[in-house]
Amino acid sequence: MSAANVGQSSLTVLVVGGGGREHALALAISRDPGTVVHVAPGNPGTARFAQNHPVDILDGAAVAALAREIGADLVVIGPEAPLVAGVADAVRAVGIACFGPSAAAAQLEGSKSFAKKVMHDAGVPTAASRTCTTPAEIAEALDEFGAPYVVKHDGLAAGKGVLVTTDRQAALDHGVLAEQVVVEEYLDGPELSLFVITDGTHAVALQPAQDFKRVGDADTGPNTGGMGAYSPLPWLPEGTVEAVMDRVVDPTLAHMREIGMPFQGLLYVGLALTTKGPRVVEFNARFGDPETEVVLPLLDEPLTPVLLAAATGTLGDREPLGFGNRAAVCVVLASKGYPVAPRKGGRITLPADTAVVHTIHAGTALGPDGGLTAGGGRVLVVVAQGVDVPSARRLAYEHVAAVDFPDGFFRTDIAARI
Numbered sequence: 001m002s003a004a005n006v007g008q009s010s011l012t013v014l015v016v017g018g019g020g021r022e023h024a025l026a027l028a029i030s031r032d033p034g035t036v037v038h039v040a041p042g043n044p045g046t047a048r049f050a051q052n053h054p055v056d057i058l059d060g061a062a063v064a065a066l067a068r069e070i071g072a073d074l075v076v077i078g079p080e081a082p083l084v085a086g087v088a089d090a091v092r093a094v095g096i097a098c099f100g101p102s103a104a105a106a107q108l109e110g111s112k113s114f115a116k117k118v119m120h121d122a123g124v125p126t127a128a129s130r131t132c133t134t135p136a137e138i139a140e141a142l143d144e145f146g147a148p149y150v151v152k153h154d155g156l157a158a159g160k161g162v163l164v165t166t167d168r169q170a171a172l173d174h175g176v177l178a179e180q181v182v183v184e185e186y187l188d189g190p191e192l193s194l195f196v197i198t199d200g201t202h203a204v205a206l207q208p209a210q211d212f213k214r215v216g217d218a219d220t221g222p223n224t225g226g227m228g229a230y231s232p233l234p235w236l237p238e239g240t241v242e243a244v245m246d247r248v249v250d251p252t253l254a255h256m257r258e259i260g261m262p263f264q265g266l267l268y269v270g271l272a273l274t275t276k277g278p279r280v281v282e283f284n285a286r287f288g289d290p291e292t293e294v295v296l297p298l299l300d301e302p303l304t305p306v307l308l309a310a311a312t313g314t315l316g317d318r319e320p321l322g323f324g325n326r327a328a329v330c331v332v333l334a335s336k337g338y339p340v341a342p343r344k345g346g347r348i349t350l351p352a353d354t355a356v357v358h359t360i361h362a363g364t365a366l367g368p369d370g371g372l373t374a375g376g377g378r379v380l381v382v383v384a385q386g387v388d389v390p391s392a393r394r395l396a397y398e399h400v401a402a403v404d405f406p407d408g409f410f411r412t413d414i415a416a417r418i
Contacts, residue, residue, distance in 0.1 A: 011304060014038045014067050015050075016057050016087065017078030020332075020362030020381045021289035024296055025078060026050050027360075032302040038070050044372060045361025057082045060090025067096050074099065074308050077265075080156055083285050084110040088265070097311040101285050105256060105263040109285040112152045112182040119280060122255035124248050126280040129184035138175040141183035142168055148186040152282075153178040162223050187272035187279050192233060193291045194241065194269040196249050197306055199315035200262035203249050204306065205241050207298060207323045208233050209291040215339060217413045224339045225378055228414030230329040230389050231294045235418060237273075244269060244278055252283070264310060293360050293383050294328035326385050329392040329415045331400050332362070333380040333408040342377035346407025350380075357384040357399045374407060389418050 011034060015026040018041045030037045030049050040063065042052030053070075055062050058081060067075050075091045077083055077100035086103035100106075107114040113131040118124075127150070130141040142149050149171035153161030155178070163174040164186070175181045195206040209231035215221035248269055256263045268284035296303065300322040309315045335342035350359055350372065360383060363376025382399045386392030393415045400410060 010034045010036055011074065011308070012036045012038070012070060012072050013304060014040060014070060014072040014075045015046075015078060016040055016055075016063055016075060016082060018043045018046075018057075019079065019289065019376075020360045020378065021287050021292045022046070022078040023360045023362070024293045024381075024383075025076060025287065027358075028296040028299070028303045029076070029307075032304040035304050038072070040066055043361045043375075044364050044366055045359070057087065058085045060085065060087040063087050064090045064094045064096070067091055068094055072096055074304070074311060076100070076307060078286060080106070080109050080284065080286050083265075084156060097308060099307045099311040100265040101263050102261065104261040105265075106285040107261075108252075108256075108263065108267070108283040110156060112154045112282070113180065115283045116182060116184075118252060118255055118283075122251040124251055124280055125277065127184040127187050129182050131180065131182055132175065133180050135172065135176050138172055138181060138183060142171055142175075145183065145185040150184050150186050151175045152182045152184070154180040154182060164223075187274050187281060189273040189275065190235070191270065191272050191281060192236065193229075193288050194244055194271060195287060195291070195295060196245070196267040196269060197310050197315070198249075198253060198263060198265070198267055199310045199313045200253065200257065200264040201313075202315040202317060203245065203253060203267070204315065204318060204321055205245060205249075206295050206321055207231050208236060208241060209288075209295050211288065211291050212411060212414055215334075215411075217411050222339055224334075226288070226290045227332045227334070227378075227411045228330055229291045229294045230327065230392070230415040230418070231291070231298060232323070232327060232389075233418070234389065240273070240278060244271065248278070248280055264313070289362075290330050290332055290378075290381050293330045293381050297328050297383060297385060298323050298326055300324045326387065327389045327392045328383060328385045329389060329396045330360075330381050330383040331396050331410050331414050332378050333382070333400065333403060333405055333410045334378045335363075335374045335376070336407050336409055338377035338409075342374075343407050344374050344376065346374040346405060348372040348374060348379070348408075349404035351399060351402035356386065357382065357395050359383070359399070359403075374405070379408060380405070389415050
């Protein structure tokens with residue numbers, strides 16, 4: 001089915017994954033007229049409005065077979081691991097449109113050293129770095145760049161492979177845990193996330209967001225997959241998004257085409273607004289989590305046609321996506337012990353969603369009696385909308401207070417200072 005057919009007949013979409021990002025994606029897609037949503041494997045939250053299917057998301061043949069079985073017109077792959085494993089390639093091989101880059105292009109997230117080389121060759125502004133494979137090389141790079149030390153494991157690490165510290169020994173210890181690491185200079189300034197939907201040639205940006213990666217209040221403790229987020233960013237200088245598209249996104253996409261790895265799907269640009277201007281912290285090959293949970297509810301137009309156009313190479317020079325004058329804040333509830341050793345199995349009772357607040361399931365499961373329990377580290381994401389960030393924040397924390405989750409914890413300072 002082409003993008004032009006959307007709205008003329010029903011569109012069947014399969015969202016691959018079972019976390020909070022996939023719940024948020026499936027929920028946004030389900031609200032588009034004439035769309036039927038399936039999720040694989042999904043979670044107790046997605047089961048409320050979509051059909052869940054058990055599947056090994058790293059098995060491209062199994063995902064492709066499921067897509068054919070349900071008559072999917074579009075497959076949207078949420079997590080990074082199946083993208084790096086080539087699941088998008090397997091889906092496209094059976095003639096079904098897929099939103100997500102090829103295994104080759106997904107190296108932008110799958111390998112920090114590959115991403116750095118692409119940035120360097122494309123002239124993209126980013127931190128100076130060194131790729132290291134031995135303790136001696138790591139030590140030399142740490143001394144070259146100085147503190148704060150930034151050490152990134154080269155491969156996928158579920159958001160927990162990055163260490164930023166002033167402790168040289170801790171940086172060295174973190175580095176030797178991986179076969180290959182990237183050591184780079186520290187970038188000053190606030191960070192933000194920009195999602196860019198692309199068909200490999202054309203691209204359109206979503207509204208920027210900011211997430212909170214440290215596990216504790218006041219940005220203390222280890223990095224996590226994200227403990228909360230908000231959007232829009234009142235402090236963001238005007239013209240920043242346009243500048244990033246011109247200086248980062250367009251050159252990157254052009255270079256990926258030049259090296260025979262066109263990037264088609266969602267390019268996540270993690271940025272630091274330094275004193276020298278925006279610099280790329282990292283690229284990801286999919287929607288970020290939990291930023292997706294606050295960006296998508298603010299979108300004022302259907303998401304599905306844009307995803308389908310990107311998947312079928314028909315995005316074209318379209319107008320920027322429309323966002324209203326609302327704000328959204330989300331707060332993650334995680335299991336005690338996260339991110340090191342999260343406690344699973346804790347019972348959960350949720351308050352009812354309202355018109356302006358809803359709960360996303362990120363790591364939930366059903367107990368033997370059918371009750372809701374914690375099934376992972378990050379368990380729930382409470383998302384609230386308001387007229388501005390402070391009002392959305394107040395509504396989010398009021399809802400969090402009504403969640404009965406004795407084994408859970410959350411940060412109390414999400415979006416407190418903007």
